[in-house]
Amino acid sequence: xxxxxxxxxxxxxxxxxxxxxxxxxxxxxxxxxxxxxxxxxxxxxxxxxxxxxxxxxxxxxxxxxxxxxxxxxxxxxxxxxxxxxxxxxxxxxxxxxxxxxxxxxxxxxxxx
Amino acid sequence: xxxxxxxxxxxxxxxxxxxxxxxxxxxxxxxxxxxxxxxxxxxxxxxxxxxxxxxxxxxxxxxxxxxxxxxxxxxxxxxxxxxxxxxxxxxxxxxxxxxxxxxxxxxxxx
Numbered sequence: 284x285x286x287x288x289x290x291x292x293x294x295x296x297x298x299x300x301x302x303x304x305x306x307x308x309x310x311x312x313x314x315x316x317x318x319x320x321x322x323x324x325x326x327x328x329x330x331x332x333x334x335x336x337x338x339x340x341x342x343x344x345x346x347x348x349x350x351x352x353x354x355x356x357x358x359x360x361x362x363x364x365x366x367x368x369x370x371x372x373x374x375x376x377x378x379x380x381x382x383x384x385x386x387x388x389x390x391x392x393x394x395x
Numbered sequence: 396x397x398x399x400x401x402x403x404x405x406x407x408x409x410x411x412x413x414x415x416x417x418x419x420x421x422x423x424x425x426x427x428x429x430x431x432x433x434x435x436x437x438x439x440x441x442x443x444x445x446x447x448x449x450x451x452x453x454x455x456x457x458x459x460x461x462x463x464x465x466x467x468x469x470x471x472x473x474x475x476x477x478x479x480x481x482x483x484x485x486x487x488x489x490x491x492x493x494x495x496x497x498x499x500x501x502x503x504x505x
Contacts, residue, residue: 285437314492325399325485325496326438333492371437373494381426381445381489382453387437 286310287372287386295392299361304389306372307354313377315348315355320369320388329357362393397422399488401497408476409505416471416500418486426489427469428453429461431482432499438485444469476504 290305306315314333318326330339332348332355339346343366345358359366369390373383399420408414420427428443430453440453444463458480460472473480481504486497 316492316494323499325487325498326494327496328493331492373438375492380491382428382440382443383489383494385430385438387435 285387286384287374289370289372289386289389291389292387293390293392295394296362298363298393298395300393302359302362302391304357304359304370304391305354306356306386308374309353310374310376311352312374313352313380314375315352316373316375316383317346317355317357318371318373320371321367326369326371359391362391364393364395367391367393397495399486399495399497401484401486401500403500404498405501407503407505410477411475414473414476414502416473416484416486416502418469418471418497419467420469420486420488420495421467422488422490422495423466424488424490425466427463428487428489428494429459429469429471430485430487431455432485433482441471441484473502476502478504480504 316331317329320326330346335350335352337348343360347356369388371388372386402417425446429441430438439455442461444450484500487494
């Protein structure tokens with residue numbers, strides 16, 4: 284059983300559509316991160332959120348940390364083929380903020 | 396440029412033949428980790444190190460060893476590899492609230 288559950292596992296959409304990916308847990312995290320991973324490469328950090336209710340924007344990507352710090356979402360507006368990849372969330376606890384627990388990921392395919 | 400390097404990138408080996416995967420970072424980070432990534436299971440931490448000569452088990456340490464003799468290097472050692480260790484391995488170097496990952500090592504044990 285994983286601490287962080289991501290949904291959906293797979294998502295295939297057309298260019299221009301909007302989408303939301305979810306990362307849920309029953310545990311309270313001190314911080315939560317989102318990564319994007321392309322085939323054959325290591326994950327690349329997109330954002331870190333640390334405050335309950337926090338919203339961060341990165342161009343067309345909007346990240347939200349739940350008020351209770353148990354869940355997070357990633358919303359992409361007007362998806363592009365370049366957004367294709369595996370999106371991973373990872374959480375860390377206050378007592379060991381260097382140890383990260385990863386969700387199993389959401390595989391996104393954006394068709395032109 | 397912040398960088399984590401791993402070698403080799405690809406390795407095919409046979410059961411029982413000892414191997415080492417090297418990892419090096421240039422960010423002067425104290426904290427480094429090794430992960431394995433398997434389909435449907437995500438990234439699972441194998442071992443981590445909080446500083447030179449300080450290492451500890453992660454979530455799936457069986458069959459692996461690590462050492463941290465210098466701050467920049469954190470090699471992963473498989474003394475007697477088995478087929479269930481076939482996986483994609485990532486080294487990570489960590490600062491507060493962020494991690495930088497290496498490019499990965501795809502290991503196949505036959």
